[in-house]
Amino acid sequence: MKHLPLSLLAVLLCSCSSFWRWEPIDGGGAGGSDAVQRRAGPGEYQVQGGDTVYSIAFRNSLDYRSLAAWNGIGGNYLIYPGQILRLRPPNGSTGGGSNPPIVASRSSGTGNGASARTVVVKPTGTSTAPVPTGPYNWRWPASGTVLRGFALPASKGLDITDKLGAPVYAAAPGRVVYSGSALKGYGELIIVKHDETYLSAYGYNRRRLVEEGDAVTGGQQIGEIGMGPESRPVLHFEIRRAGQPVNPSALLPAR
Template structure:
């Protein structure tokens, strides 16, 4: 073998080795690594299926004897709107903090029937009187039981003046709380009672026998306010007073001085006087005696 042949063979070996090394450098180990993970399917939470917290008592919404709290309302306001003592409402609903009620909450606003209720038969009808409430429980007349008003001869009832008839229906004897003039009459939307004129410090009298269920200034628009409960049906409210002379749960007699006239939360000295029948404002002129 000549020197040239030998050199050519060595050169061929070197080239072959270079190709081998190059081939090794371009193999799988130098290729970019693609990380592949097995995806795990997880449930996606649909916001429409998230449980919404319901307000207390929501299951009783719309039922007779229950009341749904509206924005801005307090237990005092609810008591006035339903014709109940706010303390009774707190007790019936086991409210440890009466001021902590929420919009949409459903409250019981009639006395629950409890064990030990007294049943009596009157004129063939059963009258149930729940026990255990500080207010007088309502009397429910069964079908076919005539009320005392309906039992009177129709001609006699028609002959009575409107105020006398309403007073007779209420079972109460009424007087004017102040002698001053009527500044503004009753309107179901604009004025839920009478605005009566007078002088600052003038006595404000209880319009009928009753019990004090609220004393204070916690009801916006009423100033220094007194609310009296007269029976299961009727409340009266006395607003804008200068001073309040009675306490809650105190029994008062018709004509008793309960406050002094003022202009608290009002543009002038006046008494705003309301009569509420089962919580609904009614025209006081239908109950007060003619002047």
């Protein structure tokens, strides 16, 4: 590689470290000049270093697919620092209407051979048509005790305490779409995409053991429990359906 031109070598090295992100060398690219000329207004967000489409959607309780569609972002979900994204549907449209109910397989145990039953969680004012959630059963992401349950708007998930450094497990198979600390209030955060509808999130890790783009299996260790905002070891765990927080206790197996 010592005989490669320096410019080519720089491109190769940079491309190995990026995933759904683009760190511009000269501030250019589609929309780059627009981002330089103005700041984000109401209902908009200016992309920061370390952001991904998934993390921005997660922060704003949006479906990542809707966020991409509203901003003309392609299937590679490539964004760049300084880019201004709309956080609302264009032209005053509703962006897809109300959410359907959540239907998931809730296992009666933690092993692969556990039986499953159907759990339906109905948002207010919606129909009861089933929505498939993929061929998997949810697993508990940690072995500790639940300190705080799901209660919107204050709590969007579960706070689970265990000893510092205890394992954090993927709640279902999927792919890591965020691994970092750019989301305020979540510490070292991991987000796993399970299918086109469901994401799960794991906050306050002491150490993250996976990177963006990694495929994970259900029950695989992906992190270690770290210190939460109340100075005690805690894992903050969320499940999002089409961008919206849902009660993990309705999907996880009974203990």
